[in-house]
Structure formats: C-alpha cells, structure tokens
Amino acid sequence: MFWMQLDRVMGYWPVLLKGISMTVSLSILSLMIGVMLGFAFGMIRAGRNRMLAQIVGLYVDFFRGTPFLLQVFIVFFILPEIGIELSAFASGVVALSNVAACFIGEIVASGIKAVPLGQSEAAASSGFTRVQQMRHIVLPQAVRIVTPALVGQFVLLIKDSSVVSAIGLLDLTRSGWVIVQSVPNGLLVFGIIGFSYFVICYPLIYLSRRMERRGQATIL
Amino acid sequence: MIEFSSLNKWFGALHVLSDISLSVAKGEVVVVCGPSGSGKSTLIRCVNGLEPFQKGKLIVDGTELGGSEASLRDLRMEVGFVFQQFNLYPHKTALENVTLAPVHVRKLSKAAAEERGRALLEKVGLADKMENYPHQLSGGQQQRVAIARSLAMQPKIMLFDEPTSALDPEMINEVLDVMVSLANEGMTMMVVTHEMGFARKVADRVMFMDRGAIVEIAAPETFFTTPKNDRTRDFLSKVLQH
Ligand SMILES: Nc1ncnc2c1ncn2[C@@H]1O[C@H](COP(=O)(O)OP(=O)(O)OP(=O)(O)O)[C@@H](O)[C@H]1O
Ligand SMILES: [Mg+2]
Numbered sequence: 001m002f003w004m005q006l007d008r009v010m011g012y013w014p015v016l017l018k019g020i021s022m023t024v025s026l027s028i029l030s031l032m033i034g035v036m037l038g039f040a041f042g043m044i045r046a047g048r049n050r051m052l053a054q055i056v057g058l059y060v061d062f063f064r065g066t067p068f069l070l071q072v073f074i075v076f077f078i079l080p081e082i083g084i085e086l087s088a089f090a091s092g093v094v095a096l097s098n099v100a101a102c103f104i105g106e107i108v109a110s111g112i113k114a115v116p117l118g119q120s121e122a123a124a125s126s127g128f129t130r131v132q133q134m135r136h137i138v139l140p141q142a143v144r145i146v147t148p149a150l151v152g153q154f155v156l157l158i159k160d161s162s163v164v165s166a167i168g169l170l171d172l173t174r175s176g177w178v179i180v181q182s183v184p185n186g187l188l189v190f191g192i193i194g195f196s197y198f199v200i201c202y203p204l205i206y207l208s209r210r211m212e213r214r215g216q217a218t219i220l
Numbered sequence: 221m222i223e224f225s226s227l228n229k230w231f232g233a234l235h236v237l238s239d240i241s242l243s244v245a246k247g248e249v250v251v252v253c254g255p256s257g258s259g260k261s262t263l264i265r266c267v268n269g270l271e272p273f274q275k276g277k278l279i280v281d282g283t284e285l286g287g288s289e290a291s292l293r294d295l296r297m298e299v300g301f302v303f304q305q306f307n308l309y310p311h312k313t314a315l316e317n318v319t320l321a322p323v324h325v326r327k328l329s330k331a332a333a334e335e336r337g338r339a340l341l342e343k344v345g346l347a348d349k350m351e352n353y354p355h356q357l358s359g360g361q362q363q364r365v366a367i368a369r370s371l372a373m374q375p376k377i378m379l380f381d382e383p384t385s386a387l388d389p390e391m392i393n394e395v396l397d398v399m400v401s402l403a404n405e406g407m408t409m410m411v412v413t414h415e416m417g418f419a420r421k422v423a424d425r426v427m428f429m430d431r432g433a434i435v436e437i438a439a440p441e442t443f444f445t446t447p448k449n450d451r452t453r454d455f456l457s458k459v460l461q462h
Contacts, residue, residue, distance in 0.1 A: 116307075118303060118305055118307035119307060119309065121270055121303070121307065122301075122303065122307035122308075122309070122366075122369075123309075123321075124270070124296065125268055125270065125296055125299075125300070125301035125370075126296065126297075126320075126321035126325060126369070126370070126373055127293045127294075127296040127297040127321060127325040127326075127373065128321065128324065128325055129289075129293065132324055132325075136320060136324060137309055140311050141309075141310065141311055144311065
C-alpha cells in the first residue's frame, strides 16, 4: 500500500519540481529585493534623521506586527481596487520582499548600532564623508556582525513563502495540495513537501551555524 | 595655526569648557594635562570638529569651525587625530588602515598611497606588520599604526588624546618615541597626556586644565619648577609621584 502510494507520488514529480522551482525563484527574487530595501531601511533606522527613522520604524513595525497572510491578501485583492493590478507571482514577490525588507532592516540597524562610535569618528577625522564612512568603515563591520542573524532570517522567509500558495501560486506547498487530491495520503505527501523545504533551507542553516562559530573568533 | 577665542561649551547644564582662549603657533607642541573630567578631550575634539561648541570662536589653519560640512571635511584632511583607544579599522590590515583615507579622501592612486603607507609604517617601526590585522597587533603596535594612518594624510596639525593611556607600561615608550620624532620634525601638535617626561622633552608649552578652564600655561621649565597655581602644584605632586 505504502510503496504503491509512494510510487504514485513520485509519478507527480513534474508538479513537485514546478513547486520547488516556484518556491526557489520566489524566495531568491524576494530575498534579493528584500536585502537591498532592507539595507536602506536599516541605514535610515540607525541614521541621524530621527524623523525619517521613526517613520520607517512605524512602517516596519506595522508589517512585522501583522500576519503575513493578511499582507498577501492586501497586495493581491486590495491593490487592484486602487488600480494596481499584479499577477499572483508579482503579488507574492511584492509581499515577500516587503516583509523581508522589514525584518532585514531591523537586523541591519542593530548591526550598525553595534559598531563602536570610535570607528566613524576615526573615519570622520580623516575627512571621510558620511556616505564614505558608512560604505567603507561601518557597513562592512555591521554586516559581519549580523550575517548569522541575516541568514537565519532568510530561512524564515523561505518558509514564509509557503503562504503565497493561498493566492493560487503553484509553489512547493500548493504542489502538495495538488498531489494529495489524487494520492490521499496527507502524511506521505506533506512529509515529502516538508523534506523538500528542509533540503532548500538546510544549506543556509548550516552556513549560518558555521558563520556563528567562526564569527566569534574573527570579530573582536 | 589654532586659535581659540573665548570658547564655551556645555553638555546640557554642564559647563565643560569655559572661556577658553589659546593660540597655538605653527610648529608648536602644546601638552595638555589635568584631572579626569576637566575637559581635555572635549577641548581637542573641538579642534577637528568632533565636538560642536555653543559660544566663542575657533579658527584652525585659517578655517573657522562651525561652517559647512564641506569646509569641515577639508579641514579634517589637514588635522590628524589619534585616539586613546586607537580606533583602527578591524576589518582592514595595517597597510589598508593607512591607505584608505589617502585613496578615498585625497584621491591618491592606490599605488601612490601604498608607497606612502609602506614608508610611514616603516618609519614607525612596523615594516614587518603591514599585512597584519589590528587584532594581531599589540596595543603599542596598534597605536603606531594609528599614528601612521593620520600621517598618511600629510596633515599640518596632529592631535593626540591620551595616546598612551590604554597601553601596558612597556609599550608606552615605543609610541612616545614616534611622537618625539614627529615633534622634532616640526609638526604642530596638541597632546593630551600625563606623560610628563614627554612634556619636558618636547613641549613648547604645558597647559593645566581644571573644571573646563585653562588654569595655567607655561614653558615646561617654568611649569614644572615654579607652578603658580595651587591646583597645578597639587596635580603635579600626584602625577610626578609615579
Ligand atoms: N557626550 C557627553 N555628554 C555629556 N557629558 C559629557 C560628554 N562627554 C563628556 N562629558 C562630560 O564632560 C566633562 C569633560 O569630559 P572630558 O572627556 O573632556 O574630560 P577629560 O579631561 O578628557 O577626562 P579624562 O581624563 O577622564 O579623559 C566630564 O564631566 C564628562 O563627564
Ligand atoms: Mg579624556
């Protein structure tokens, strides 16, 4: 019985593969946008302009404090009401990049604040502009401090991408729903789906753990 | 070169610098001493604009402080600052620490900056440590890299804020030696330090500060042998004991 079902599930490998590639491409694209936007958020949050920092802080807190599923619905169902028509994939990327940027921004801000003030004072004393201080002195150190936390966040975001199956994207999670229609063994099917997520995420988990161990040695 | 006129600064209600008037000539070496919290660091940090002030005037190398960001940056290229805690860039090698500002601020070519950087690191006795990262260097070596880093900008003025206070005693001299040779080359310097041997040897004037004010300033012979003020005498008796 079990082996027959496993065999049937495996017969659905094109669906599974489609799901995996959707989850992977959605995650990679969103993480790239999220990282870029997140660094901008982080620099503003740790920056000198208090007003701007607070506005971004409020924005970030809003998205960190509401369910991601709700955010996906807002992008997919409510934005069209005000004339912004997005495909399911684009909606998924928008929602996921946005929430990624919010979490990454706070991590980056904490890293920037962890770099001793003496570093930017030394750079300023040599005539570096604020932008140069950030780029050559502060950010490289901040990134080293927060890399393990960032990678950990990436893992959470890849898992969160499963939520976009709710708007009909055939991602890894949804491919499970599709397969389970014809192979009625939820444990088996979603066991395989879960394992696939793990295979995608494990390299990152491993990387983060290694960096954490190494980080303690190299960062003063 | 450096001209304070009735400069006043407050941290909230705390009057950290009161009515500072002082002029430091080109090539002069002024040593600043005084008890903890008397405002020595705040004073020299004003000179390169690390601390803003509220009242009075400060002109450094012809530039008045409190102007635009751009004029402050131009000024900072001419004024080196050496910190008590070194503040080397931990993610850069000794040589990179020294070449970073010449390349990005002075816009020197990488090759020219490296040539200058190597020469300076050699001069401070670190020819064999160029590729080392700060955490691989002793405190005295780090501070010498920090001095070389400032010198790489070819400044007209060097400021030192207790450059040897964070060092183990056996490393103090290697740093002071570098500073002595710099003074002998005619660099204009303001040095906050309690190393009175250094003050005797190279200072043109020694200044004693207390509670944000200049209490006494005189040539070293006068300052050490016939201090006028009671507080100066009291302070000297404490620092000269060890
Ligand atoms: N950023 C700051 N905010 C508020 N008060 C400050 C600040 N920096 C310094 N102070 C205060 O200003 C006074 C002068 O400080 P400063 O660091 O200039 O003293 P100092 O003479 O260098 O002392 P030390 O020998 O301990 O280095 C001290 O009372 C100090 O507590
Ligand atoms: Mg001080």
